[in-house]
Amino acid sequence: MPELPEVETVRRGLERWVVGKKFSQVRALHPRVLNPHSIAPLEVLEGARVKSVERRGKFLWFLLNRPETLVAHLGxxxxFLIQPIATGEVRHLRASFMLGSWGRSARQMQFIDQRTFGWLAVDQLQDGIPTLVQHIARDPFDQEFNRKAIIAKIAxxxxxxxKALLDQSIMSGVGNIYADESLWRAKIHPESYCEELSNAQIGRVIDKARQVMAQALEVGGTSFDDLYINVNGESGYFERSLAVYGQEGEPCPRCGREIRRIIFANRSSHFCPTCQAR
DNA sequence: CAAACTACCTGACTGC
DNA sequence: TGCAGTCAGGTAGTTT
Incomplete structure (x- = not known):
């Protein structure tokens, strides 16, 4: 599941392959790929050149040599895959963007999405941020991330x-996996009420979230080869470094007690009952 | 306004 | 072998 480290890995891969390129042909291939708030069909981006690829939390957008921007959420x-043009049928292909001019070395950027929770949109920028991303708070890697203000907000x-950690309007980037990992590292029970926690404890969760995502990003960054932009997040990091997520019944790496899984807010939560006592 | 709940979606897996 | 049921979970929209 793409959370901040996976989305940043994608952003870096895209940056490498699409900056400076022109979308010479654009095709939307599934009725739900276009976000309903999109101000235009994707095809209007034909002829646009990519200036940079930006990210906030789990949202990506392409700055173009036009006022409009292309926004993407991976759901x-x-x-996103960068492929040679003449590939056979691609399962779950939702949109394709031909890059540059036709020719033997031509490539395309494909948006593939099995479960169709992801989307693309043509959008306007407002103070440098797309309209569709305005409600998303800064993530912990943002230059202007305000740790103190976030602590106060969570408190x-x-x-x-x-739940507060997963709320993208407080602080963005954290999903279910890194929420569980952050709370384990901070030794805080996922069901602790915010008002019961000290500012120091909340600060610790935020710092651990940044730490675990930074470490995940390091691993994700090494796992993609030339033409393949890895987004499925299953390489390396998942197997080796997760302390609690998906580890129900396994020993806690810190104390050896069995990791427990509970259903909470319609989601699985994994934690160590000893290290993360309520 | 904030919190809680639900719809959206498909493939993999489980149990009978 | 088949099939119904369950699970995975980010976000937006709706309800409380």
Whole structure:
């Protein structure tokens, strides 16, 4: 599931392959690929040149040599692949962008998404951020991320810490996997109420979230080869470094006690009952 | 306004 | 072998 480290890995891969390229042909291939708020069909981007690829939290957008921007969200299963033009039928291909001019070395950027929770949109920029990303808070890697303000915001919430951590309008980038990992590292139970936690404890969760995502990004960054932009996040990191996510019944790497899984807010939460006592 | 809930989606897996 | 049921989960829209 693409969370911040996976989306940043995709952003870096895209940056390498599409910056400076022109979308010479654009095709939307599935009725739901276009976000309903898109101001135009994707095809209007034919002829646009990519200046940079930006990210906030789990949202990506392409700055173009035009006022409009192309926004992308990978949802649960979205992928971008850079491929040679003449490939056979691609399963779950939702949109394709031909890059540069036709020819033997021509490539295309494909948007592939099995579960169709991902989308693309043509959007306008408002203070440098697309309209569709305005409600998304800064992520912990943002230059202007305000740690103190985030602590205060979380502290005032009348809900449990894990829900606050997943709320993209407080701090963005964290999904279910890194939420569980951050809370384990900070030794805080996912169902702890925000108002019961000290500012130091909330600060610790935020710092651990940044730390675990930075480490995941390091691994993700090494796992893609030339033409393949890895977004499925299953390489390396998942197998080796997860302490609690998907580890129900396995020993806690810190204390050896069995990791537990509970259903909470319609999602699985994994934690160590000893290290993360309530 | 904030919190909680639900729809959206398809492939993999489980149990009978 | 088949089939129904369950699970995975990010976000937006709706309800409380």
């Amino acid at each position: 649960m299963s979205g992928q 005032s919430r009348k809900t449990q810490i894990k």
